[in-house]
Amino acid sequence: MLSVRWWDLAAIVVASVLVVLTLTEPPYGVNEVGAWAAAGAFLIVYFAYARRFIDGAPMRHHLVIAFLFAAVLAVGTAFEPAFAILQAFLFPFVWTTAPNVRSALIANIALAVAIVIGYGVRFGPAGTLTGFGVAVLSVGFSIALGLWITRIARYGEERARLLDELQAAQGQLAAMHREAGVTDERGRLAREIHDTIAQSLTGLVMVAQRAGNRLAGVDGEAAASARSDIELMEQMGREALTEARGLVASLTPVEADAGLAEALRRLATSFERETGVAVTVTADATGLDRELEVVLLRSAQEALANVRKHAKARSATVSVTAAGDQVVLTVADDGIGPGDVVPGEHGFGLAGIRDRAALVGGSFEFGPGAEGGSRLRVVVPRADAPPPHAHPHPRPHPTGGTA
Incomplete structure (x- = not known):
């Protein structure tokens, strides 16, 4: 103006x-x-x-x-x-x-x-010659000055472009540093839980088993009541230990530096070794930026942690596919199904997946699979696609889920 x-x-x-x-x-x-x-x-x-x-x-x-x-x-x-x-x-x-x-x-x-x-x-003719001289001087000076100013303007535009690229690179570097800090903290928490709470719960289960063995040959109503309490303690300890191990597994960092497909395969191998649940991985979406890879990897990690704790499954599948300008993560199992629990009602696993997807303009669904068990589906837009308008807390699938 x-x-x-x-x-x-x-x-x-x-x-x-x-x-x-x-x-x-x-x-x-x-x-x-x-x-x-x-x-x-x-x-x-x-x-x-x-x-x-x-x-x-x-x-x-x-x-x-x-x-x-x-x-x-x-x-x-x-x-x-x-x-x-x-x-x-x-x-x-x-x-x-x-x-x-x-x-x-x-x-x-x-x-x-x-x-x-x-x-x-x-x-007349004499004026034409005078006008030609004036025109030559004027246009010569104008062209020289204009080309010089144009060159300066182009140089300024190039510097502005380089500055924008530098700022973008600095932003990416800062994001990588933050992600590295989050990963380190997750690893530290996983180690702390494993070395303290999980070990204490293991000891508690062992003590309960020993106490139960000692009372096995004792008769009487008081002994029977004590055995019942000890069995309850052992059951609660085992459940708490399972939860602790699931928490350790969900917090343990899985790096995406080698690519999303390789990170998912490492996650599946570790999960199968710890739980005995066979996991099949299919990932054909390439060219994703790091932010989307991290969102999909963490979502798959949370989903498998949910399978570990609740599904009672024998096998699971993890797939990442590209559909136009969107990427779809699907985690399915052959377990008992989701029931009627709403995500976030009893924990943070599925609610965390929902919030992760919302942060990048994606959507989240969780419900029963087509052939039984449960199915989790996360849809996120590619970085080069216009992000859809996403509510910070998208409505979950009517069948709900658990965490």
Whole structure:
């Protein structure tokens, strides 16, 4: 807006100067009136048409503006040679609004020809030679200055592009550092749980088993009651130990540096070794950025942790497929099914998957599989696709889930 106002002021000033120059030598005749009319025509062309394209004109509009200004300049110079000072406004204007150098050069030549025509009409053949000299000097200076300024502008644009790339790289580096910090913290928590809570629960189960063995040969109501309590303690300890081991498995970092497919295969191998549940991995989506790979990997990790704790499955499948501008993660098992539990109602596993998907504009579904068991499905957009409008807490599948 500030640039437009400066151009407006410049147009009014140069038109005013032209009028003042013709007013200094009365009496006024046809030449003066013609110069005034040309100055008015210049202002009309500028404010009615050219002003709209100060921020850059398409090729067609730029050439139309240049030829209109050239016509005004030729007519005005034919009436009053001093009208040629209008080029002080016109040459910078056509350079500033030109879509490319070619268009600017054509506009410069058109203005130069207009000066020659104006001088020729006003003074005849001798004026043509004078006009040619003025035009050559004017257009030569305009082209030299315009090309120099254009080169500086291109250099500035290149620096701005490089700065944007540097800032983007810094942002990616900061994100990688944050992800590395999160991964390290997850690993530390997994080790702490394994070395403290899990070990203590293992000891508790062993103590309960030993106490139960000691009471096996003792008769009486009190002994029977004690055996019942010890069996309950052992059962609760085993359940707590299973939960702790599942938590350790879900927190243990699985790096995606080697690619999402390789990370999923390592996760499946570790899961199968620890639980005995056979896991089949299929991943044919390539070219994903790191953020999407991490979201899909963590979602698969949470989903398998859910299978470990609740599904009682013998096998599971993990697949990642590309569907147009979306990537789909599907984790299915042949277990007991999800029941009617809502995600997030009793834990954070599936609720965490839902929130991870929402952060990248994705969606989340969890429910019974087509052939029994349960199926989790996460759909996320590719980074180069326009992200859909996503609610921060998308509505879960009606069948719900568990965590």
